[in-house]
Amino acid sequence: MKLPIFLDNHSTSPMDPRVLEAMLPYFVEKFGNAASRNHAFGWAAEEAVENARKQIAKLIKADSKEIVFTSGATESDNLAIKGVLEMYKEKGDHIITSSTEHRAVIDTAKALEAKGKATATYLPVDKYGMVNPEDVRKAITDKTVLISVMLANNEIGTINPVKEIGKIAKEKGILFHCDATQGVGKIPVDVQDMGIDLMSFSAHKIYGPKGVGALYVRKKNPRVRLAAQMDGGGHERGMRSGTLPVPLIVGFGKACELCEQEMATESVRLAAMRDRLQAGIMKEIDEAYLNGHATQRLPHNLNISFAYVEGESLLMGMKDIALSSGSACTSATLEPSYVLRALGVGVELAHSSIRFGLGRFNTDEEIDYTIKKVIEIVTKLREMSPLYEMAKEGVDLKSVQWAAH
Amino acid sequence: MAYSDKVVDHFNNPRNMGSFKKDEEGVGTGMVGAPECGDVMKLQIKVQNDTIVDAKFKTFGCGSAIASSSLATEWLKGKTIEEAQKIKNTDIVQELNLPPVKIHCSVLAEDAIKAALADYQKKADTK
Numbered sequence: 095m096k097l098p099i100f101l102d103n104h105s106t107s108p109m110d111p112r113v114l115e116a117m118l119p120y121f122v123e124k125f126g127n128a129a130s131r132n133h134a135f136g137w138a139a140e141e142a143v144e145n146a147r148k149q150i151a152k153l154i155k156a157d158s159k160e161i162v163f164t165s166g167a168t169e170s171d172n173l174a175i176k177g178v179l180e181m182y183k184e185k186g187d188h189i190i191t192s193s194t195e196h197r198a199v200i201d202t203a204k205a206l207e208a209k210g211k212a213t214a215t216y217l218p219v220d221k222y223g224m225v226n227p228e229d230v231r232k233a234i235t236d237k238t239v240l241i242s243v244m245l246a247n248n249e250i251g252t253i254n255p256v257k258e259i260g261k262i263a264k265e266k267g268i269l270f271h272c273d274a275t276q277g278v279g280k281i282p283v284d285v286q287d288m289g290i291d292l293m294s295f296s297a298h299k300i301y302g303p304k305g306v307g308a309l310y311v312r313k314k315n316p317r318v319r320l321a322a323q324m325d326g327g328g329h330e331r332g333m334r335s336g337t338l339p340v341p342l343i344v345g346f347g348k349a350c351e352l353c354e355q356e357m358a359t360e361s362v363r364l365a366a367m368r369d370r371l372q373a374g375i376m377k378e379i380d381e382a383y384l385n386g387h388a389t390q391r392l393p394h395n396l397n398i399s400f401a402y403v404e405g406e407s408l409l410m411g412m413k414d415i416a417l418s419s420g421s422a423c424t425s426a427t428l429e430p431s432y433v434l435r436a437l438g439v440g441v442e443l444a445h446s447s448i449r450f451g452l453g454r455f456n457t458d459e460e461i462d463y464t465i466k467k468v469i470e471i472v473t474k475l476r477e478m479s480p481l482y483e484m485a486k487e488g489v490d491l492k493s494v495q496w497a498a499h
Numbered sequence: 500m501a502y503s504d505k506v507v508d509h510f511n512n513p514r515n516m517g518s519f520k521k522d523e524e525g526v527g528t529g530m531v532g533a534p535e536c537g538d539v540m541k542l543q544i545k546v547q548n549d550t551i552v553d554a555k556f557k558t559f560g561c562g563s564a565i566a567s568s569s570l571a572t573e574w575l576k577g578k579t580i581e582e583a584q585k586i587k588n589t590d591i592v593q594e595l596n597l598p599p600v601k602i603h604c605s606v607l608a609e610d611a612i613k614a615a616l617a618d619y620q621k622k623a624d625t626k
Contacts (some may be wrong), residue, residue, distance in 0.1 A: 404537055406561035410502065410510055421537060421561070430537065442534035478516055478565065480541035480557040481534060496533030 097414040099460045103299075103394060103453035104248050104276060105418060109345070110301035110454065116348035117303065120341035128338045129329060139340045146347025153350040154274075154293065155284040156310050162330045163338055163346075166307035167275040170294030171198040171242075173309055173334060174271045177320030178240045178292070179212050182269075186237030192217045192225045192254075193436040195244050198294075199273055203242070213237070222387035223252035223437050227259050234266055241270045245277035249420060249433040249449055250386030251395025253281065260289020269318060275299055275307075279353035280361060280392055285310055291318050297342065301454055302349030306342035309334075364452050365393035367461050371450060372396050374465035379472050385434055385447060394452040399434075399443040402482035403475040408448055411471035415464055420447035442491075502562055503596035509566035514573050517555045519543045527619025531610040538564045538604065542611035544575055544583070546619055551575045551583055556611075563601040567591050567608035575612065580619075586612055 100108065120142060128143045130136025147158040164170045179187065191203055193216045206212035215233045219225055225243050234241075241263050246253045256272055263270035271292040274283055278293075279300035285293060296307035311333065312318045326335025353360075376382055381401040397420075400408065405421030420431030421444075430444035439447075450464070476482040481491060502510075518541070519526045525546045532539040538560030545553040554572035558565045570591060575583055591597070591605035 402559060404560050404564075407510070407565060410507075410562040440535075442537075445534075445537040478513060478557055479559040480530065480539055481559045483518065483541075483557060491534060496535070496539070497531055 095457070095459045095463065099415045099456070099464065101450050101452060101456065101460075101464060102416045102418050103451035104251075104449065105451070106298045106304065107301050107453050108455060109298075109303060110349065110352060112352060113302050113345045113348045117341045117345040120344050124340075126340070128340055129327065139338075142340055142344050143338055146343045146350075149347035149351040149354075150308060153283070153354045154278060154295075154310060155286055157313060159331075160285075160310055160313050162309045162311050162333050163343055164307045164309055164334055165305060166298070167196075167273065167294045167296040168198040168307075170296070170307050170309035171196070171271075171273055172202050173320065173323050174292040174294060174311075175199065175202045175240065175242060176206065176323055177333070178269055178271070178318075179206055180321035181319050182239040183211075186235075186239045187212045188215070188235055188237040189213075189240045189242060190215045190217065190230060190233045190238060191242040192219060192244070194219050194223055194225075194247055194249075194252075194433045195242065196248055196273055196275070199242055199244070217243075219252075219436055221438050222390070223247055223250045223385075223433065224387060224390065225254050225259070227255050227262055230259050231262050231266075234262075234268065238266075238268050241268055243270075243272060245272050245274035245283065246281070246392050246395075247386070247433060248276050249431060250397045250437070251276070251392035252387045253277065253390045253392065256290070257288045263291070264289050269316075276392060279350065279357065280394060282357070285312070291316070297346035297349055300349045300353050303342045303345040306339055306346045308346070360454060361393040364454075364456075367456065367458065368394060368396050368450070368452050370458075371452075371461050371465060372398070374461075375468050378469045382472075383443065385437065385439060396450040396452075397447060398450075399439065399447040400472050401443060401446060402479045402485060403472055404445050405447055407475055408446075408468075408471055411475065412464075412467050415467060418449045418451070420449070421445045505570075505595050506563055506566040506597070509569040509595070510562045513556075513565060513569045515553075515555050515569065515576075516557065518557060519545055519553075519555055525619070527615045527617070527622065529611045529614025529616070529618055531614055532560070532607050534559065537561070538607060540564065540568045540607050540611040542568060542571060542608075542615045544615045544619060546580065549579050551578050551580070560604065560607075561601070563595070563597055563604040564607060566595055567597075567604045568611060570594060571608045571612055580616060583612060583616055 126135030126139035128139040151158040203214040278295040291312045293310040298304040385397040405419030434444040554575040556568040588605035588609040
């Protein structure tokens with residue numbers, strides 16, 4: 095077993111060697127510009143791009159013409175939200191989204207609000223992190239032009255009832271954007287069945303290269319129009335100008351093809367490993383709480399709060415395992431995870447959370463090692479924790495007058 | 500963010516981790532911070548003849564908070580009450596090479612020292 099172990103696959107994933115192999119010819123040999131219509135270099139590049147478009151579309155049950163390439167999911171979210179709000183401004187300026195969306199969605203909505211270009215409703219979620227479709231329905235006004243709800247959350251892995259939301263959107267004639275960055279390639283996604291009109295996702299979360307993503311833009315029933323946010327040569331049906339990064343797109347396509355072929359077995363394998371990790375930790379550690387939904391969650395996600403110990407110190411004690419925490423100390427804002435807070439998780443438990451993100455290349459041996467390490471460090475830090483000591487003495491920590499600083 | 504070697508050392512080998520009984524003769528206890536803020540420090544001193552003969556800590560917080568309180572106990576041992584009053588958070592920042600975002604950890608450690616000294620003083624005065 096090689097250290098360090100990578101268990102942070104929600105942040106990014108290692109590239110699959112098969113993806114790299116597919117990309118290599120497109121750097122030096124087949125370097126053409128896919129927009130060059132008059133020579134063999136351009137034709138070869140265009141053919142590669144169109145092939146990738148098909149591979150990507152197939153994974154999400156779309157038509158290849160409905161794939162718009164971007165630099166990543168953040169750009170896709172920006173393009174979808176800003177593009178729709180700008181294009182349909184005659185119709186209205188209201189957007190409905192949720193409080194646990196990725197920052198690329200929330201901050202885009204906030205930026206539009208700040209400029210007076212939109213009004214936004216941020217729907218609450220239940221204690222498992224799920225959006226209630228009925229809340230979406232109730233939030234709709236005659237000014238609503240877009241609903242943007244994520245498929246699966248990046249911290250807790252909770253999967254939203256997207257199909258129900260899609261149905262409501264259709265019924266009301268409102269466009270539905272879904273940030274599916276964490277879900278595509280991990281769980282089945284069908285834009286037809288789910289009633290999705292726009293969908294963001296990226297390559298690097300699914301063992302593809304960083305720097306490329308896609309926005310699915312529905313072509314019929316309805317035909318979605320977007321105001322471009324990048325002007326130039328009119329690439330990608332005029333929705334996103336800029337020379338296509340052919341090697342990245344080829345890699346993206348290959349990554350999608352592999353997911354399409356292997357998802358069924360891979361998700362079962364990862365869920366089994368995840369469940370073993372969860373059981374192994376929970377069996378030995380008391381007051382460890384699962385964040386998110388017990389069943390409606392991504393197969394490779396596990397998010398646990400360990401009462402009485404702080405998240406960053408947990409990570410520091412497991413230096414040879416790459417993990418992530420909702421602790422304020424690991425964020426730039428010094429605020430603990432807004433996602434966990436939206437679930438109603440107490441601030442102190444939000445500080446104590448660890449996210450495990452399993453991936454294609456993790457092994458059983460790595461999971462065993464992680465279980466052992468987590469138990470070791472939580473035990474060690476609890477011995478060091480005045481809160482644990484007080485709790486064991488029977489002090490109700492909520493009744494203590496803390497001097498907040 | 501990389502931690503300094505000294506922070507890592509204190510984190511891996513905390514000095515004087517543990518507790519004295521609060522009502523023990525000559526013991527002063529300082530508890531500062533709040534769970535909602537992500538750090539709570541408990542620092543205790545044991546005083547004989549105006550000199551701190553022993554010190555212990557327990558900390559809930561990040562590695563830098565743990566290291567700051569661990570270092571504080573090391574520095575407190577052997578100091579007189581008067582000398583202990585002079586320990587400044589900036590000394591801790593310098594010794595542990597704390598980055599700007601972690602300065603509050605050193606402030607908390609200084610507060611914990613002050614609180615422990617005050618608690619000892621209060622107990623001594625009421626005797």
